[in-house]
Amino acid sequence: MKFLHLFLLSWILILPIGAQNNSVVTDQLAEQIHSVSKNNAADLVYLQTNKSIYETEEDLWFKGYVLDAQSFIPSNRSKTLFVQLVEDASDKVVWQKKYEIENGFVNGHLFLESTLIEGNYTLSAYSSYSFTKEPREFYALKKIKVVQTINQNPTVVSVEKDSIIHFTSFPEGGQLVSGINSNLAFKAVNSKGLPVTVSGTLFENTTPLIHFKSSHAGMGLLTFTPDNSKKYHIQLSEPTSDKIYAIAPVASSGKVLRLLSNTKEILTFKITQSDGLKEERVYLRLQIRGIVYSIATGLLKKELTIKIPLKEVPQGIAEVTLFNENALPIAERLVYVNQEQQLTIQTELDKSSYTTREKAKLKIKVTDQNGHPIVAHLGLSIYDGIYQNKQDVKNIQTHYLLSTQLKGNIYNPVYYFNEQNKNRNQALDLLMLTQGWRSYVWNEANLKELGTAFKPIILEEIKGKVRLQNPDKKVTTVIKEKGITVFSADESKGSDFMLTDTTGVFTIIPNDLKKGEGGYTYIKLMTPPKPKYTMNIKEFSFETIDNKRITKTLLYPLAEIEKSNTKVVSPFIGRESINKLKEVTIISKKKGILFRDKYIGKLDSLYKAQNPTADFLCHENILNCELHQGCPGDRKRPIEGEKYTTCDGCKWLKGSGPCGGCFICGHCNEITYHYPKLTETQLLEMFNIAMIEGYYGKKVFYEAMYDEVTITDSTPDYRNTLFWKPDIITDTNGEANIEFYCSDINSLFLGNIESVSGEGLLGFDNFEFRVKKDR
Template identity: 45%
Template sequence: MKKLLLQCIPLFLLLTTALEVFPQQNKVIINQLAGRLNTYTDSLALASVYLKTSKDVYESQEDLWFKAYVLDSQYHNLFSIDKTLYVRLVKAGKDSVVWEEKYPITQGVVSGHIYLGQSLPEGDYYLSAYSAHSFYQNQSYFHALKMIKFIKETRSLLKEKPARIPGDANLPQDIQFSILPEGGQLVSGITNTVAFKAVDKNGKPVVVSGELLQENLPVTTFKSIHAGMGSFYFKPVPGANYQVRLIRPKSDRLYPLAAIHDKGVILHLAKNKKDSLIFNIVQSAGSAKRPVYLRVQVRGRIQAVAAAMLGDSLKITIPTADAPQGIAEVTLFDQEMRPLAERLVYLNPDNALNITASLSREVYKTREKISLKIRTSDKNGKPVQASIGVNVYDKLYHNPEDAKDILTHYYLSTQLKGRIYDPAYYFDAGNKDRNEALDLLLLTQGWRCYLWNEDELKEFKNRKQVLTDSTKGRLIAVDVKKNKPKIQMLMVFSTDEREKRSLFTDSIGRFALAPGDFVKGRWSYLKHFDVGKAEYMVAVEDQFKEIGNVSKNILFEYPVGEKATAEKENDIPPGRISMGAINLNEVKVVAKKQNVFRDKYMGHLDSLAKLEGNTDFVYPNSNWLNVPSGANGTKPIEGQKYTIWVGATPPTKAPFSFGTGDFKEIIYHYPKFTEEELLKKFNLTRIKGYYEKREFYQPNYDKESDPLPDYRNTLLWAPVMITDKNGEATLNFFCSDINSNFIGTVEGVGSNGLLGKKEFYFNVIK
C-alpha cells in the first residue's frame, strides 16, 4: 500500500509531491475543488440561533426566562448583523401558537421572558426563535427550537416515573433497520465497512444483534454498540446475494443489503487521531491507475485538498490540528471532479471552550449566600474572554428527556438532517466510548446527509429570506381617481408620545420602520396626515404570519404536531388594514364579560372618544335625556338613572305632554368602542414593537430580611455576562427556603468561536 503524509501549504490546500500526473493540471483541479465550494460560502451571511431557558419545566403564572445566541453558522462567532429576534411558543400536537413577540438582538445576544398565564393548558410546548439570516424557505436547521413542559401543580413532578430503558428489546416487530456502507457503496472483492441502525416506529433506538447471510448461510455476526447502532466488516463475493437477519429481537424478516458493485472505490477511515486523519483508499483489482482528490471541509470551509495517484490502494494522512471542532465532510473525487465516495468525520472534540464552575462546598443552608467562581479557557488552559450565561434551578424542574445544549445544537443538530437520539451523550467526557459512538452516528447518516454539502449550498442562492429586521408598510389610496400627492408623511411615536419622528413614504406609498423605532415600548403608533380629500388604507406586513406559512412546510428537529391548513392567498398584502384597524391579535383581560383595554394608551384614547364623540345631554334641572331644547344641558353620568322618550311621536319642542307609555327609565352607559374603532377615529395605526424587558428578581439577604416564605425554584438567572481578560467571573446569589438538589449550568461562546458548557450541583438543607 502506498503511503502519503501530506503537509499543509497556504490556503489549507494540501498537495503531494509524489504525483504521476502533470503538476500544473493537478493544481488546477485542486483550486477548482476548493473554489467551487468557496463560491457558495464566501458571500454567505448565515446565522444560527440557539435558545437556552432558565429551566425545563414551568408552572402556572411563572416567567419563562430565555437567552438566545445568534452566531455565525460557519465560524461560531457572535453574529452582529441581525437586530430582531422573532419568538413563538407553540402547543405541541395542535400546532397552536400561544405567544408571538419580537425581542432586540444586541451583538448576537438576546435576553427575554415570556409570561405563562394560568389559562395555558398543561403539556409540551415548543419555543422557537428566528432572525433574518437564520430562516429561509425550505430549510429548518439554523433557527432555534426548544422543548418546554408546562404543568399546573408541582405534585405531578413528584410522582415516581417508570424507569426508561433506552433500546429495550421487548418491542413490537416493526423495527426500522438501516444498513449503510462506509463511503456510500459496497464493492465486491474488497473488505467493506458496513454500519447499521435500528429504531422503533417512534424513532427510539433498539438493542439488536444479528447475522449477515450469504445465500442464506451465516457469514458474520454483529450486535449494536450504542443507541441501536453498530458496524461489521465483510468482503462481498461477486454475484452473491446478501441479507441481514435479526436474532434479537427475533424476527423472520430479512433485510437486503444495497447493490454490490463489481468495480469501485472504498474510502475507509483507519484512524481519527488528535492531530490527523488516516484514510485507506482501495479500488477494485485490475483497475487502472488514476489521480484522485480528497477534500476535507467543515461547515463549508475548506480545510484540506489532497491529490494522489491511486493504484490498488493508497494511505493518506491529513493533519487536522488547526481545524475547528465539528463534523467534517470528506469527499473523494476523480479527475473529472465527480464524487466517488464520501464520509463524515468528527474533528477535534477537545478544541472547546473549557469552563470551570467552582463552589466553596456542596451543601448549603436555606437562604445562605453562595459564591460561584467561573473561569473560561482554551484546551491548553490559556484564558479566553467569553460571553456566558448562568442558571441555577431546582433539579426537580429538569427534563432529562431533553438533553439539548449549546454543543449539541451547534455541532450536531444544525449540521445533520433528521433527529438525533440523546445528543448530549457524545459530549460527556464520562462516556469512555463517546468517540466511537459519535463515529457510528456519522456512519449511519447516509450519503449527502451533511447540511453543508455542495448540493445544499447551491440551493441557498435560490432560497428566499423570509424575515427582515425592519417592518415594511404601504399607504394605499382607496380611491385612485382622487388627487393625491406622490409622497406622504406619517408620524411614528411611542405610547408615552415622548419618542416621535416623521416618516416619509416613497413615490408609491411604501415605508419601513427600522429596529430603532421599537426600542421605546411594546407598541408604536403611526398617524397619517390626510392631504385634501384623498383617502388611504395602510398595509403592514405580518412577519409572524410568514413564519407560520413557511414552518408548515419544513421538517423540524422536534415534531411540531398536525399541520394547519394554509390560508388562501389573495390580492391583499399580508397584514393589510383599513386606517386604524390592524389585524394583530391583542391580548385582553376579561372580567364581568367586558373587554378591558390592557394597553394604557388605548385606554387614554377610549376616554377621549367618550368625551369628544358623545352628543348625549341631560335637560337642565331634570333627569330627561336628549329631549328638545336641552342642547345646553349637562353631560350624563356613567351608571346614573335617566328618563328617555319611547313614544310613537317624539316631541319637537318643550314643554311637551306625555302619557305613561311614552317614556321609560334606563341606566346610562357611555358608547363602547372596539380598538379598531378607536384607532380609526383618531387616524392611527398600531404596530407591535419589541416586548418589554423585565429584571430577574434576586433577594439580598445580607442587606434585607424578609419574613415571608421564599419559594423560588430558580435561584439564579444571569443570561448576559462576559468573563474578564483572565477568563474569570464571580457571581453571588442566595438560596431560597426550598431544601432540595439544585443544578447549575454555564454555557458560553469564546471570542474565537469556541463553544463550551459546564454543569455543577449542590444541595440545600434546612
C-alpha cells in the same frame, strides 16, 4: 481565500508541488461548493430555558442564541426573533410575541397562564435568516412540560418493546469493491427510531462468515474482503428473526476510501483501487459547513495514504470526498474532527451544601482547549432539580454541532460530548458512518437543492400604504409624498419623522418596534383634515410562520431509553404547598375603563376635551333639552362624571317660546354623565393614527437578598429558580463571579451553564449542590 492556505499545508505534507493543472482542479473543487454555500447565508437559533418543567402561573425565562450557521459566531443579520409557545397535543399556539435580537442574543420571558392545560409544549423561535421555505427540517425549538403542581415522585414510564426492526448497512466510502478489504457499518432501530441492540451473522452465500454485535446505540462495524462472484446477506440472532437483510452490491472494480486514524493533529486516510486500474491522480477534499479547509492530492497506483492536518480546522462534522482525475466524486465519508476544540467551563462553589436563605458564591472560569482564558457570553440557570426533565437531552453543543448538521433525529447526542464515556470517539465515528453523506446538511447536492440565493419568507420590516379614504373612481389618484410621525407612549424615546414614497408606501423598521418595546408603536399620518387620508398596515409574519411551520419536520433529539420504571425522588422531603401570585392586571378606578397604555388614555382625554358630540346643557341645566335643541342661546358642554337632569314631555306654556319663556316637563331623571365610549380602533381612526405591537418588554429576574434582619422574616420563600442570568460575560481572565441566595426549598439544586465565544467556540457545563433546613 482560507481554503487555499490550508490546501498548501496538505499538499506540502504529502508530496511536492505538481503541475499547474492540478492547482486548477483544486481551485475548481473548492469553488464549486463555495459557490453554492455563499448564497445561502443563514443563521441558526438555539433556545436555552431556565428549566424544563414548569408550573402554571410561573414565568418561563429563555435566552436565544442567534449564530451564523457556518462560523457559529453571534450574528447581526436579524433584529427580530418571533417566538411561539405551541401546545403539542392540539398544535395550538398559546403565546406569540416579538423579541429584540441584540448582537446575536435575546433575553426573553413569557408568563404561563393558569388556563394552560397540563402537558407538553414546544417553544419555537424564528428569524428572517433562520426560517426559510427550504429546508424542510426545523430545529429551533425547546420542549417543555407544564403541570398545575409539581409532583415530587414522577414515574418514569418504561419504553414498550417494539418487534419491528429496521436494519441498514453502510459501506465506508459508499461502496464495496471486490478484493479490497472494507468496513461495513450497520444501524438497527425500531419503528419509533429508537436503537435496538442486535447481534447476528454475515453470510457469504450460505456460509457464516463473520459473527457480530452492535457496540453502541444499535450501531456497529464489521470488516471483510468482499468477492463479487459471491452473494452476501445478514441474519440477526438477537432479537431472533428469520428475516434476511441484503447488503450493498459488490462492485467488480473501483476505489475504496478508509479512515485509518483521527487524532487532534491529523486525519489519515487510505485509498485503495482494484488491480488492473490505471494509475491516476486523485484529490481528497475536506469541507465543514460549506467551507473548504483542505484539498490533498496524490498519485494513486494500488494504494495511497493521505494525511490531512487539522490545526486550523474547527470542531464539527467534516465531509471528506474523494475525486478522480476528472474531478468526479467517487467516494465520500463523514468524519467528526477536533472534538476537544471547545470551551471548557469550570465552576467552583464556596460550599457543597447550604442552609435555607444562605448566601452562595460561584466562580466561573472559561478557557479554550489549550487552557487559555476566553471572553465568552454565558447563560446561567440555578433551579430545583425536581424541575429537570431528564428526557430532554438537548444543549447548545448537541444542537449546533450535531442536530442542525444532520437530517433526522439523533438518539441521546449528549453521550458523544461526555468525557466520562471512554468509547465516545468510536461511537461518534459510528454515528458518522451510519448517517450517509446525503444526510449531511452541507452536502453539495443538498446545497444545490436549496437554490442559488437565500430568500427570507418572514420579514422584519412592516409595510404600510397611505390612500384616500373616498377616492374618485373616475379620476386616477396621485398620493404624492406624505409625512408620518413614529412614536410610542414613552415620550422619553422621542419620535421619528419619515416620508412615504410617491405612491404612499412606507416601511416600519425594527428600530421602530424597539421604540414601542413593552407596548405599542404609533404611526400618525400628518395630513390636513380634507381630503381624508387613511393608512393600511398589516403584519403577516406570524401568519406566514403558521402557514409554513405545518410543512416543516420538527427535529428533536431522542432521549436515552430508561432501563426501568424506577421513581425519581427529590433528595429531601417536606416541600410545602406553594401559594402562587396571580399575574397583575392594572385597570382604571373608573369602572369598565381599561386601556392598554397611557397614550390611548391621552387620546381618550383629548377626545373628551374636544367634545365632538352634540350633547349640551340649556340654561336650566337640562341635558339635551328638546325645547332648546335649535336655540342659539347660552349652551354649555356637559362634564364627564357630573350629575345632570334629563327630561321628556317638555312643552312651552302659553305666551312663551320658542326659545324663551316658561315651560313644563312631564318626566325628569338625574343621571351621571359619561361621554360615549369609543374603542381603541375608533379613537385611532378619529386621530388618523395606527398602532403596531412593539417588542415584548424586558423583565428583571427577581433576586432575593437577605441580611441579619430579613433572614428571619416569616414570609415563606419558595423560589424554585434561584438564579437566572442570560447575559454573563467573562472578563479577560475568562472569569465571572456570581452571588445568589438560597430559598426555603429543601432540595437538590442544579446549575446549567451554556456559552459561546466571539470565535464561535461552544461550551456546556452543569453542577449541583444541596440546600438543607437549618435545624
